[in-house]
Amino acid sequence: MGAVLEIRDLTIALPRGADRGNAVTGVNLTVDRGEIVCLVGESGSGKSVIAHAVMGLSPKELRATGGEILLEGEDILKASPARLRELRCVRMSMIFQEPMTALNPVMRCDAQIEEVLAMHTSLNAEERRARVRRIIEEVHLPDPERMMASYPHQLSGGQRQRIMIAIALIMEPVLLIADEPTTALDVTTQAQILKLIRELQQKHGTGVLFITHDFGVVAEIADRVAVLRLGALVETKTKTELLARPEHAYTQMLIASVPSIKPRHRGSDAAAPIVLKTEALAKIYSSGGFLARKREVHAAVDVSFTLRRGQTLGIVGESGSGKSTVARCIARLIDPTSGSVKLGNDEIATMSAGALRPLRRRVQIVFQDPYRSLNPRRTVGEAIIEGPLNYGISRSDALERARKLMETVRLDPSALNRYPHQFSGGQRQRICIARALAMEPELLIADEAVSALDVSVQAQVLDLLDEIRDRMNLAMLFITHDLRVAAQVCDHVAVMSKGRVVEYGTAADVFGAPQHAYTQALFAAAPGRDYAFGS
Amino acid sequence: MSTPAASATLAASLSTEDANIVARASVWSKLARHWGVRIGGAAMLLLTLIALAAPLLGTVDPTLFDPGSRDLLPGAQGEITTLEGESIKHEFMMGSDSFGRDIYSRVIYGTRVSLIVGLACALVSVFLGVLAGLSAGYLRWLDMPLMRVMDGIMAIPGILIAIALVALWKASLLSVIVAIAIPEIPRVTRLVRSLVLSIREEPYVEAAVSLGTSTFKIMFGHILPNTAAPLIVQGTYICASAILTEAILSFLGVGLPTDFPTWGNIMAEGRVQFQQFPHNVFFPGIFLAVTVLAVNVLGDGLRDVLDPKMAKKV
Numbered sequence: 001m002g003a004v005l006e007i008r009d010l011t012i013a014l015p016r017g018a019d020r021g022n023a024v025t026g027v028n029l030t031v032d033r034g035e036i037v038c039l040v041g042e043s044g045s046g047k048s049v050i051a052h053a054v055m056g057l058s059p060k061e062l063r064a065t066g067g068e069i070l071l072e073g074e075d076i077l078k079a080s081p082a083r084l085r086e087l088r089c090v091r092m093s094m095i096f097q098e099p100m101t102a103l104n105p106v107m108r109c110d111a112q113i114e115e116v117l118a119m120h121t122s123l124n125a126e127e128r129r130a131r132v133r134r135i136i137e138e139v140h141l142p143d144p145e146r147m148m149a150s151y152p153h154q155l156s157g158g159q160r161q162r163i164m165i166a167i168a169l170i171m172e173p174v175l176l177i178a179d180e181p182t183t184a185l186d187v188t189t190q191a192q193i194l195k196l197i198r199e200l201q202q203k204h205g206t207g208v209l210f211i212t213h214d215f216g217v218v219a220e221i222a223d224r225v226a227v228l229r230l231g232a233l234v235e236t237k238t239k240t241e242l243l244a245r246p247e248h249a250y251t252q253m254l255i256a257s258v259p260s261i262k263p264r265h266r267g268s269d270a271a272a273p274i275v276l277k278t279e280a281l282a283k284i285y286s287s288g289g290f291l292a293r294k295r296e297v298h299a300a301v302d303v304s305f306t307l308r309r310g311q312t313l314g315i316v317g318e319s320g321s322g323k324s325t326v327a328r329c330i331a332r333l334i335d336p337t338s339g340s341v342k343l344g345n346d347e348i349a350t351m352s353a354g355a356l357r358p359l360r361r362r363v364q365i366v367f368q369d370p371y372r373s374l375n376p377r378r379t380v381g382e383a384i385i386e387g388p389l390n391y392g393i394s395r396s397d398a399l400e401r402a403r404k405l406m407e408t409v410r411l412d413p414s415a416l417n418r419y420p421h422q423f424s425g426g427q428r429q430r431i432c433i434a435r436a437l438a439m440e441p442e443l444l445i446a447d448e449a450v451s452a453l454d455v456s457v458q459a460q461v462l463d464l465l466d467e468i469r470d471r472m473n474l475a476m477l478f479i480t481h482d483l484r485v486a487a488q489v490c491d492h493v494a495v496m497s498k499g500r501v502v503e504y505g506t507a508a509d510v511f512g513a514p515q516h517a518y519t520q521a522l523f524a525a526a527p528g529r530d531y532a533f534g535s
Numbered sequence: 536m537s538t539p540a541a542s543a544t545l546a547a548s549l550s551t552e553d554a555n556i557v558a559r560a561s562v563w564s565k566l567a568r569h570w571g572v573r574i575g576g577a578a579m580l581l582l583t584l585i586a587l588a589a590p591l592l593g594t595v596d597p598t599l600f601d602p603g604s605r606d607l608l609p610g611a612q613g614e615i616t617t618l619e620g621e622s623i624k625h626e627f628m629m630g631s632d633s634f635g636r637d638i639y640s641r642v643i644y645g646t647r648v649s650l651i652v653g654l655a656c657a658l659v660s661v662f663l664g665v666l667a668g669l670s671a672g673y674l675r676w677l678d679m680p681l682m683r684v685m686d687g688i689m690a691i692p693g694i695l696i697a698i699a700l701v702a703l704w705k706a707s708l709l710s711v712i713v714a715i716a717i718p719e720i721p722r723v724t725r726l727v728r729s730l731v732l733s734i735r736e737e738p739y740v741e742a743a744v745s746l747g748t749s750t751f752k753i754m755f756g757h758i759l760p761n762t763a764a765p766l767i768v769q770g771t772y773i774c775a776s777a778i779l780t781e782a783i784l785s786f787l788g789v790g791l792p793t794d795f796p797t798w799g800n801i802m803a804e805g806r807v808q809f810q811q812f813p814h815n816v817f818f819p820g821i822f823l824a825v826t827v828l829a830v831n832v833l834g835d836g837l838r839d840v841l842d843p844k845m846a847k848k849v
Contacts, residue, residue, distance in 0.1 A: 333741050360747040367738035375739045377760040383739075387746035432742070439746065 003070075004174045004207035005031040005054065005092075010067035012049055012058070012231075023049045023062060024231045031175065031207040036198075038210045038218045038239075040254070041228035042454035043425075047211045050228075051179045053077075054209065055094050056084040072174060089116050092175040093168035097183050099160035103152040109163050110136075110148035116170055135166045139196060158189035162196065169200055176201065178210045182217060186318035187481065191525035194221050213454065215258045216484070219243060219528030227251045243531055257459035258533035259484035261526060263507040266491060272308040274344075275442050275475035276330065279304045281339035281349070283325050299325040301499045303339070305492075307443070312469060312476040314490030314507070316483060316522075322499040323479045327447045330477065331365045332356055343443070361391055364436035368448035370428035374420040380431050381416030387439045398438070405434040409464060426457035430464065437468065444469070445477045450485060462489060483526050484533070487511055495519045562840065571836025578829035586646040594640035595625060597796035604635040609814050629818045632804055641796040642819050648797045649778045649826060652712055656777035657770045659716035664723025665766065669754050671724065672731025682728070685721035693718030697780060698789050711790055715780045719773050726769055730762045764841035771834030775827045782823055798823045 012024040024046040031037045041047045052058050054069055056076055069076040071092055079087065096102040104112060110132050117128045136144045139162040152160055161181060168176060178197065182190040198221060201208050210221060218225055222239040227250065234248040246252045281303040286296045300322040307313045315323040329336040332348060341349040343362055351359070367373045374383055384405060385398035393401075403413040409430035420428055429449060436444055446465060450458040466489060469476050480486050486493055486507070493510040495503040495518065503516040514520045523529065566572050585592065595615055601622070604613035609630040614622045615637065629638040671681040688696070693715075700714035734740065735758065743753050784790030785799025786806075793800055798819035805815020 331745050333744060357747050357749075360745055363745065365742070365745050367742065369738060373738040373742060375743075375757055375761070377763075378757075386743065386748060390747045390749070390752075435742065435746070 002033055003030045004033050004072060005029075005209060006070040006073075007050070007054070008068050008070070010050065010053065010069060011065050012046075012053060012062055013065045015061045020230060022065075022231050024053075026067070027228075027231075027233050029226055029233065029236070031209050033174065033207050034202070034205040036201060036208040036210055036221055036223045038212060038222035038225045039228060040212060040215065040218055040225060042213060042254075042456065044230070045228040046231040047228050048179055049231075051094065051177050051209065051211050054175075054177060055088065055092065056081075057094075086120075089168070089173065090120050090171045091173050092177065093171070093173045094177040094179065095161070095164045095168050095181045097180040099157060099164050099184070100152065102164055103160060105152050107151070108148070109150050109152065109155070113163070113167050113170060116167055120171055131170065132166075135170045138169075138200065139163075139166045141166075156189075157185050158193060161185065161189075161193050165193075165196065165200070169204065169206070172204050172206075174207060176206050176208045178208060180211055180213070183212070183214070187483070187527070188318065188521055188525040190217070190527065191220075194527070197221065214527065215243075215255060215455070215533060216527030216529075219531045227254070253456060255533060257456045258528075259459070259462070259482075259488045260533055261484050261487050261511070261529055262532075263487045263490070263511040265508065269308070269310055272310050274306055274342075275309050276307040276477070277305075277340075277342045278326075278330065279340045279342075281326065281329060281341060282337050283322075283329055283334065284337045298499045300329065300336075303494075303496075303501055305494055305501070305504060307475045307477060307492075309442070309475050310469070310473050311491045312478050312489050314478045314480060314486040314493045315496055316480060316486045316493055317496035318481060318522075320498075321496040323481075323496050324447055325499075326496070327365065327445050327477060327479050330443075331363050331445055332360075333365075361387070361439045362442045363445065364439050364441040364443070365445040365447060366429070366432050366436055366449040368451050370425045370432065370452060373432045374428055374435075376420055379417050379419055380423070383420075383431065384416070384435045384438050387435065391439075401438055402434070405437055408437065408468070409434045424457075426453055426461060429453060429457075429461055433461075433464065433468070437472070440472075441474065443475045443477060445479070447479045448481070449478075451480065451482065458485070465489065483511075483522065495522065565840045566837070569836045569840055571832050571839065573836075575829045575831070575833025575836055578825065579833060582646055582826055582829070583650060585643060586650050589643045589647060592643055593626075593628075594643050595623075595637055597636065597641040597644040598794055599636065599640075601635040604631050605633055606808070606812055607631040607635075608812075630812065630814045632801070632815055633808060634804075638801065638815065638818055641801050642798065642822055644796040645798045645801060645819060646822065646826075648708070648791065648795065649781065649823070651708070652715065652781040653774040653778040653826075653830065655712045656716040656719065657774040659712065660719035660723055660773055661766060661770050663716070664720045665727050665759065665762075667720065667724040668727025669731055669759060672728040673735055673750070673754050673758065678728075681724075685724050688718060689721045691718075694780060694783060697784060698787070701784065701789055706790065706792055708791065711781060711784065715777045715784075719777070723766075723769060723773070726765060727762055730765060731758055734758050734761050768834055768838040768841060771830055771837060775830040775834065778823070778827055778830070 007027055007029040010024055010027045011022055014020060014023045027050060029037065039047045039050065049062060053064055054076060056079065064077050071087065113132045113135065114128050117123055117131060123131065132148065133144055136147055141147045141159060141162050155163065182193050185193060194217065197208065212218060218239065224236065224238050225242045226236040227234050227248065229250050235242065235246065235251050242251065243255065246255050281300060283300045284296055284298050286294060303326050305313060315326060317323040328334045330341055336349050339349060340347055343359065346359060348356060348359060381399065381402055384402040385395065388398040388401060389395065402416055406413040406416065411427060411430055423431065450461050453461060462485065465476070468474065478486065478489055490507045493505065493507050494501045495510065495516065497518045503510055503514065503519045510519065514523055599615050599617060601615045604615060604627065607613050607627045607630050609628060611627050611630065613625060613627055613631065615625045616622050625637060627637055627639065629642060631637055667681055667685070671678045696718045697714040700717065701710055704710040740753060740757055743757050781790060781797065782799035785797045786803045788803060790799055791797050801819040802816045805812065809816055
């Protein structure tokens with residue numbers, strides 16, 4: 001089979017003042033007809049830069065300085081803007097990470113698909129409509145008539161991504177570039193989209209350049225894998241060979257960092273004192289009322305669990321399952337509608353804000369987004385000592401404690417007077433952990449605390465959380481959508497769906513023999529479950 | 536995952552994390568390199584120096600007049616009578632008005648009034664607007680009543696409120712400043728409120744709540760500093776518009792008393808004789824235009840540098 005895409009010795013320079021000279025250095029890569037090549041790398045590795053260069057979509061600052069990109073023998077880097085427009089969608093297409101922003105919100109879906117046909121073919125309106133209908137059926141969208149007449153906001157994330165795929169494939173291009181197409185989707189939707197891309201690619205013999213950071217996805221979809229690190233390829237191999245026998249130290253480290261889906265057994269004291277107990281906790285958002293029709297959203301219903309000192313309880317669920325709502329109710333960042341939250345012997349669900357303030361010390365929370373969790377205008381030191389100062393600890397004692405905590409989270413204590421923007425995402429998350437620990441809490445809530453991090457950094461932060469929980473004898477509430485992460489850190493797991501806990505038990509039970517149909521579906525959808533990562 | 540591989544790479548990847556830190560030029564050096572900030576800033580600095588050094592720039596008391604030196608053309612020689620009744624020789628660089636007052640001296644001293652009014656109005660309206668906006672944005676129960684009051688103020692043209700307020704009080708520098716500042720408050724309030732509404736949802740504010748930080752400290756310690764950049768920019772626009780409004784009030788005869796040397800007053804008096812002696816209006820007009828332009832150029836420059844939404848993306 002001939003090569004559809006051939007990237008030869010591609011080098012793309014970064015603007016002056018960046019953290020390295022080249023975004024991409026000397027990359028050689030081919031994609032054959034009917035082949036899926038995964039380009040794997042952590043954030044900042046240059047994988048999206050390559051994808052955009054192939055599509056001729058690079059911004060001015062990121063022009064290729066060397067090499068060539070051959071699409072069926074034609075050099076994209078030398079193509080005129082007019083030629084690129086002819087090639088896009090017809091010979092090569094791209095699907096993006098965020099299906100909401102990639103679709104035009106004020107255009108109906110069928111019009112967006114038809115636009116491609118109107119631009120690149122001489123079909124008449126009736127033929128175009130027939131073609132649109134056919135592709136909508138091909139991407140397995142239910143009720144094609146209704147889908148065609150819908151606007152993007154009326155569709156779910158997975159449906160939108162199917163529309164994107166329909167637009168990309170309607171001209172039957174020889175090359176499809178998929179830039180993290182399932183990263184923004186839930187795991188069950190992700191599995192369906194991956195299956196769809198596989199199916200259509202085989203049917204049409206399309207070559208696919210699939211960009212991802214997730215080795216689970218690689219294991220599901222790739223034929224060959226290229227690993228990118230800081231703009232240079234470190235290893236290119238077939239999937240089975242790479243996953244079984246990674247040669248380069250970086251690849252080995254990446255694969256070792258992927259958490260295993262098999263739960264880790266960890267002895268925990270079943271008689272330890274109870275730190276947190278919720279009973280029939282519920283949060284209902286209501287809008288409207290007075291004149292408008294009243295609408296109620298049951299974000300969390302009847303959530304009951306118990307958490308003992310030294311234990312980790314994982315709350316696992318997809319987006320909209322209510323897991324973060326529960327976390328925020330327990331931290332009293334929002335007020336629960338009904339039910340009870342007992343922190344030790346204190347009932348905090350209905351406590352007034354004033355009465356609650358002295359108790360806030362005991363529950364601390366680490367958020368998902370390390371870039372928004374720290375006030376950009378305050379030094380790291382000020383962030384860490386803020387809590388202790390609020391509880392009457394002297395400045396010098398608080399600073400002393402902050403220095404020790406910086407060592408605990410393995411950061412340089414002399415960096416206390418630096419600002420958050422001077423740290424990377426992983427380092428910022430460590431700072432957030434240090435800030436939470438400065439309060440010496442009994443309960444630490446990690447709300448998707450490692451979801452935004454690269455897999456190698458994620459492994460380090462998880463290690464750190466584990467170590468801290470053991471050393472400080474904390475109870476930890478770990479909110480995540482990632483089954484692999486949950487398997488590694490949790491003693492008990494509560495699976496949430498549509499605001500309810502559908503399954504609750506020890507990690508070994510839930511992961512070993514899931515009972516509820518939803519949990520089973522979740523496990524079946526976990527990408528790369530057939531591979532034993534992290535062992 | 537305490538796999539040996541992961542732990543072994545810990546130290547190594549910490550140093551790569553360090554390498555990922557993006558080099559950032561400091562805000563001050565970016566400001567110093569921006570041409571709008573340079574030009575606008577230099578012009579404002581020059582005007583401030585003129586205002587401060589007014590007595591040293593060959594001026595006389597701007598209220599002095601001499602019936603013999605009426606309606607002189609720019610550059611003419613003449614005499615002026617001091618308060619002691621002495622006649623002294625004086626060169627009328629910008630001519631004189633129909634009372635025989637030195638326009639140059641009046642324009643230079645007028646700089647003081649304009650700059651004071653501009654700066655004071657900006658400070659007063661930003662200060663009050665920040666208080667109102669922070670309260671409306673963070674304390675939700677205050678939002679409704681406070682914002683309806685602001686809507687009410689916004690419904691009346693600013694210049695009318697200013698005229699009415701000055702008419703209510705005795706015309707003085709203070710009353711003019713307050714009268715001009717009040718109609719500007721709703722816009723600052725709206726700006727701050729919208730910023731607060733988005734900043735209050737940031738995780739770092741929620742983190743502060745769970746650290747037991749008091750509402751007052753969250754409002755002024757966490758939220759306010761993050762509204763600073765757009766506020767400074769808004770402040771410069773208020774300053775420019777206040778300088779203009781003050782000139783309008785004076786020109787209409789409802790601002791500072793006519794013996795006060797303000798650019799608006801000079802132009803109002805020169806208006807009658809504009810056909811014969813255009814310099815009466817021309818010189819204060821030039822100063823007014825240059826000042827307002829300088830403040831706006833400075834404001835645009837500050838916005839380019841400070842407001843991340845407008846900053847160029849790499």
